[in-house]
Amino acid sequence: MKIILGDNQFFGVNHFDLSKGQKTKEIFNSTDKIANFINDSLELGLDGFMINSNDFGFKVLDKYQFDTSKEIHYSIPYPHKYAAMVNENGLLSLGKHVFKHMSLFNIITQGIKFLFTRNFKHIIRPILEIEIPKNLKKGSYVYLQNIVTDLLIGIGREDLLIAFIKEVVNKGFKPGIITLNPIVLDKSLNSLNDILLTENLVVCFNINKGGFNVFPEKNEVEKFIDKDKNYKLMGMSILSSGGAEIFESLNYIKALDLDYVVFGSSKLSNIKSNLDLLISET
Amino acid sequence: MRILIYGFGRMGITHFAILKALNQNIKFTIVEPNFILRNLLSKNINANFQKDDSQLDTSFDLTLITTPPFIHVELLKRCIARGDDKIFIEKPFGGFSNIQTEYIYENKQIYIGYVYRFNPCVEWIKSNIHPKDIVSIKGQFLSNTLTKKPEGWRNGKFSGVLNEMGSHVIDLIQYITNEHEFNVLSVSKESVISDNDDIVKAELITNNDISVLLDFNWVKKEIRKPIFGLEIIMKDGVCYVIDQQQIKIYDDKENLVNKISVTNINETVPFYLRGVDFTKQMDTLLKSGEKMTTIKESLAVNKLMNQIYNYENNTR
Numbered sequence: 001m002k003i004i005l006g007d008n009q010f011f012g013v014n015h016f017d018l019s020k021g022q023k024t025k026e027i028f029n030s031t032d033k034i035a036n037f038i039n040d041s042l043e044l045g046l047d048g049f050m051i052n053s054n055d056f057g058f059k060v061l062d063k064y065q066f067d068t069s070k071e072i073h074y075s076i077p078y079p080h081k082y083a084a085m086v087n088e089n090g091l092l093s094l095g096k097h098v099f100k101h102m103s104l105f106n107i108i109t110q111g112i113k114f115l116f117t118r119n120f121k122h123i124i125r126p127i128l129e130i131e132i133p134k135n136l137k138k139g140s141y142v143y144l145q146n147i148v149t150d151l152l153i154g155i156g157r158e159d160l161l162i163a164f165i166k167e168v169v170n171k172g173f174k175p176g177i178i179t180l181n182p183i184v185l186d187k188s189l190n191s192l193n194d195i196l197l198t199e200n201l202v203v204c205f206n207i208n209k210g211g212f213n214v215f216p217e218k219n220e221v222e223k224f225i226d227k228d229k230n231y232k233l234m235g236m237s238i239l240s241s242g243g244a245e246i247f248e249s250l251n252y253i254k255a256l257d258l259d260y261v262v263f264g265s266s267k268l269s270n271i272k273s274n275l276d277l278l279i280s281e282t
Numbered sequence: 283m284r285i286l287i288y289g290f291g292r293m294g295i296t297h298f299a300i301l302k303a304l305n306q307n308i309k310f311t312i313v314e315p316n317f318i319l320r321n322l323l324s325k326n327i328n329a330n331f332q333k334d335d336s337q338l339d340t341s342f343d344l345t346l347i348t349t350p351p352f353i354h355v356e357l358l359k360r361c362i363a364r365g366d367d368k369i370f371i372e373k374p375f376g377g378f379s380n381i382q383t384e385y386i387y388e389n390k391q392i393y394i395g396y397v398y399r400f401n402p403c404v405e406w407i408k409s410n411i412h413p414k415d416i417v418s419i420k421g422q423f424l425s426n427t428l429t430k431k432p433e434g435w436r437n438g439k440f441s442g443v444l445n446e447m448g449s450h451v452i453d454l455i456q457y458i459t460n461e462h463e464f465n466v467l468s469v470s471k472e473s474v475i476s477d478n479d480d481i482v483k484a485e486l487i488t489n490n491d492i493s494v495l496l497d498f499n500w501v502k503k504e505i506r507k508p509i510f511g512l513e514i515i516m517k518d519g520v521c522y523v524i525d526q527q528q529i530k531i532y533d534d535k536e537n538l539v540n541k542i543s544v545t546n547i548n549e550t551v552p553f554y555l556r557g558v559d560f561t562k563q564m565d566t567l568l569k570s571g572e573k574m575t576t577i578k579e580s581l582a583v584n585k586l587m588n589q590i591y592n593y594e595n596n597t598r
Contacts, residue, residue, distance in 0.1 A: 011506065095322070118325040150555045154299025155327050180554040184303070210546040215554045240545045 001254070003278055004073055005041045005271065006236065006264030010034050010056065017255045024266040031056055035064040037268070042070050044200050044272050045279075050262050052145070053131045054078035062133035071201075072140035073262070075178060076131040079147040088221070095123075102126045119162040128167055141202060142168045143176030150181055158188035165197050173199035180215050181205075189231060201231035202260060208240040209252035225256050231250040234260035239274075283308045286342040286366070288325055288357050290314040293372050293395070296556055296570035297346055298329070300564045305555035310336065329598070341365035341468040344567070349376040350394075351440045355446060362387060369384035370567055371393060374449040375580040377440040378587035386578050394580035396453040396512060400559035400566070400573070401428045402547040403524050404454060409433045411514065411522065413460045418515045425508035427500040428475045438500070444587050448535035451510055453575055459560050461488040464583040469593040475559040484590045496590075 010028045028034050034056060038049050046069030051057040059107035061074060082097075102111060106126040132142060144164050152160050161177060167266035168175040175197070179185045182205035192198055207225070214237075225233060235258045239249050253261055261278065265271050285301060287294050294312070301308060309402035317333070322329040332338065345356045345366045353375040361369045368391040376385075376396045398404055414449040425447065435441060457464055464486045472481040480501045486494040500508075512524040519534025531540040552559040561577050566574060575583075 118322050120326050147556070150553075151295070151299055154303045154553065154555055155295065156302060157326065181303075184553065210545055211548050211550075213554075213558075215550065216552045217550040 001258055001278070002026075002047040003045075003073070003275060004071065004262040005046050006262045007040060007051045007057065009264045009266040010037075011054060021034065027266055028056075031063060032057045032243045034067075037260055038066065039189070040214045040268055041271050042067050044268065044275055046271070046275060047071055048073060050075065050143075052076075053109050054079055058131075058133050062135050068137070070169070072137065073143060073176065074132070074136060074140055075143040075145050075176070077127070077145060077148065079145055081103055087110040098123055098126055098130065101130045103129060119182070120157070121160055122165050124160070124167050128171060132171070132173075136173070138172040140173055141200075142171075142173045143177045143178050145182050145203060149177050149185065153179070153181060153188070158185075161185075161188060162192060165192070165201060169197055169200075174202070176202040176204060176234070178204040180213065183216065183220060186224060186227075186229070189229075192230070195230075198230045202234050203231055204234035204236050204238040204262065206262075207235040207253070207258075208238050208255065209241040209249045212240040213237055222256070225258065232259035234258065234262060236262045238263050246274065247277065250274060254278060284309045284311070284340075285309070286313065286335075286338065286345040288313045288345070288347045290319065291348065294346070294348035294548075296560060297348060297370075298327075299554050299565060300553060300561050301568070304561070304565060304568060310417060311342070313338075313476040335360060335364075336365070340413050341367065344368045344370065347371040348363050350397055350435045351375070351445065352435060356393070358385060362390065365476075367373055367391065368567070368571070369393070371577075373453070373575070373580065374445050374587070375577065376389075376584065378449075378584050378591055379439065381581060381585045381588055383578075383581060386581065391571055392577045393567060393574035394577065395563065396450060396457075396580070396583075397557075397559050397563050398454055398526075399575065400562040401526055402549050402558065403526065403529050403542075403546050404458075404512075406529060406542060406547055407458060407512075407514070407524055408534065411458075412460065412479045415518070416514055417517055418494050418495075419455055419459060419513075420495040420497070420513040421455050422449050422497045422511040422513075423447040423500075423508070424497075424502045424505050424511075424592060425500045426503055426505045427508065428480060430475065432476055433481050437476050437478060439478065441500045442476070442480070442482075442591075444482050444499045447500050447508070447510075448482060448496065448590075449583050449587060451496065451498065451512070452586055453513060453579070454510075455494060456579060456582060456586075458512070459492055460489065461490060461492060462579070462585050463489040463587070464494065465489075466586075466589045466593050467588050471594070473589075479591070483589065484593075486491060486586075486590075487518050495588075502556060 009024045049074035051060060053076040090143060106129060110122045110125050165175040182203060206213045207221055212219050238253045238261050263274060287298060290312050305528050310330050313332050313335050314335055320331050320333060345361045347354055351374060354371050370393050372395045382431045467487060469484045471479045474480040481499045484496040503525040509525055522534040523530040528541060528543040530538060533539050549558045551558050553561055566572060
């Protein structure tokens with residue numbers, strides 16, 4: 001099981017306590033502080049880090065170099081940026097944003113295809129171009145955030161998830177999908193038989209001892225984890241944001257057949273103690 | 283089951299996705315007047331897209347009105363005329379200027395989309411405190427929703443922090459206290475980014491002497507995700523502080539005596555998108571409609587917003 005540093009602490013996310021989240025966001029108020037914390041965490045022995053494509057995350061990956069032996073897991077898009085855009089100027093403003101930032105090459109190749117077919121799959125490539133920093137090293141993971149994944153599942157466009165995976169692989173990255181509905185997603189991925197697409201695919205979802213935000217419910221997700229699959233699994237929200245005892249929570253996670261876990265903390269000491277618990281034999 | 287959705291913006295598409303995931307046997311008809319959006323969506327989403335409802339003569343099992351508020355009342359009348367069984371209207375029903383009680387169709391199932399009623403912390407409070415023991419309640423909604431001046435109706439009287447954010451908190455206060463009549467004592471309003479109300483503060487008192495403080499601000503830069511908060515003080519001095527994620531309980535000497543987190547109040551839903559509360563709202567809508575805001579309750583919210591919005595004018 002590989003252990004990855006999460007990014008919630010950098011951006012003020014705390015499912016247990018909003019004010020605590022806000023305080024940690026203030027600690028990480030510059031890209032320097034975020035990059036230093038990532039480097040310090042990796043030195044403790046973590047296998048890599050995950051970071052979102054918000055303003056800070058994008059800059060961190062574009063500006064800083066990290067230990068090349070460590071994995072980078074980058075998630076797109078930054079949902080709040082797009083939510084604000086839609087709130088202020090409607091759904092069509094998303095399309096305008098994408099076209100405004102497209103390269104000439106993509107306007108000619110993908111933009112024209114999109115205008116003729118109006119199929120959303122033709123804007124995936126330009127979106128990746130906008131959201132992925134130029135300096136993100138090839139071979140890194142690029143994930144689709146759950147708000148988009150689950151919306152696509154809901155509207156019945158699972159084919160766009162497959163198109164996303166293909167585009168990520170074509171760009172020389174490894175694909176990842178974040179979802180809060182892993183069992184529903186699994187049904188769509190079952191039809192994906194291309195080994196080139198699945199060999200590095202990671203599906204990231206909530207799992208924790210308390211069953212917090214584990215959907216549809218913990219028992220069913222445990223059975224899903226046990227099932228044979230042609231892709232890798234990453235557990236997130238594994239500490240249910242401090243809602244359960246850490247020791248018991250991590251012991252629970254260790255017993256699961258996961259390929260990755262991701263967790264965060266604003267304190268290096270917590271990261272070290274959690275890492276020690278996760279890699280210990282007992 | 284046949285469902286009609288008026289308007290396919292952010293809320294329309296969210297409800298569509300959840301309903302589709304909850305019930306695979308729904309046939310959707312979507313009325314979206316915007317030509318570009320309709321054209322784009324009809325190529326990407328499996329539903330019957332219409333530019334208007336002129337061809338829709340047969341009644342629907344459920345209709346969702348997720349358009350801007352200025353057209354809510356007109357569309358509701360059309361749903362009633364067509365004989366639609368159940369009608370869901372996004373909040374705030376017609377905006378705060380809509381206070382006419384003639385739209386209360388007693389024999390119809392009409393619900394308004396105040397989704398925070400389904401928040402696990404709110405549900406806990408509703409089940410565990412008695413409204414008659416409440417002395418005071420503070421309601422807050424803070425966000426960084428507006429970063430630049432909005433366009434169109436979002437910069438007019440059907441938008442503003444009171445309509446779009448405050449209505450949620452007012453609905454929760456009415457839901458928790460069971461009070462629907464308020465006297466406004468003071469109001470302050472500020473326009474920061476939009477031409478409308480971006481910051482609103484108000485002091486109120488209910489007919490049963492519960493004092494109410496409201497604080498709404500949707501231009502607060504340091505907020506990443508919108509947060510609502512309630513602070514309820516009981517006759518015995520116990521205080522409940524609630525946000526989306528936890529309830530803190532303090533005794534009469536302000537000592538923290540208990541903390542209940544959403545992580546302790548586990549909720550399971552068959553499909554998750556944007557929050558447990560959104561799925562529960564749609565699931566309830568497909569079933570009995572229990573807990574949902576009725577049209578009568580939503581008009582009481584509008585009436586109070588109207589009082590707050592026009593308070594300065596009345597006292598000049």
